[in-house]
Amino acid sequence: MRERWGAVGVLAAALFVVNAVARLVIKFGFPDDDTAADRVTLAMFLVIGLILAVLAFRWGSDRPTGRLAGDLAAAIGVALALTLFVGPLLVGKSPFADGAGTFFAQIWLYLAATAAGVLVGYLTLTALGRDFRSRQLKRYAELKATKPRKVVRR
Structure with a gap:
């Protein structure tokens, strides 16, 4: 159990660190350039999506879908709360300094980026037939195919 939640905590921390680095790069590198800030933000969302795509691909092969979804949702929820607050x-800003519109836009953009990353990773895994369920069905089919037929006497 500790190993499971440890991995979820590390993922949440990694997602938050990506956001924190992007915020610091914008503040110190491009304080007055909105175009550069938008590019850094886009790169941040791409990195977050890529991290989640890789982990969905990796974790999806050895975890059932329900457990995978729960683990990723918990990590994304914690990372989102840390990112927002x-x-x-x-x-040096308040979470609500730019208004409610910006606050909720951050939520929707973050959720869109994370959902896209998870979907790309998991759908790729499923298309390759390497997800937990496909492997389970393959083992079942192999087990049923190797049993000898029973001779029925009449």
């Missing part, structure tokens, strides 16, 4: 404090 702690991330702005790192650069």
Whole structure:
């Protein structure tokens, strides 16, 4: 159990660190350039999506879908909360400094990026037939094919 939640915690921390690094790069590297800030933000969302795609691909091969979804949802939820409430404090802003529209836009963009990453990773895994369920069905089919037929006497 500790190993399971440890991995989820590390994932949440990694997602938050990606966001924190992007915020710090924007603050110190491009304080007045909105175009560069948008590019850094886009790169941050791509990195987050890529991390989740790789982990969905990796974790999906040895975990049932329900457990995989729960683990990823927990990590994304914790990382999202940290990103919304702690991330702005790192650069000296209030979480609600830019208004409710920006606050909720951050939520939707973050959820869209994470959902896209998870879907790409898991659908790729499923298409290759390497997900937990496909492997389970393959083992079952092999087991049934190797049993000798029973001779029925009449």
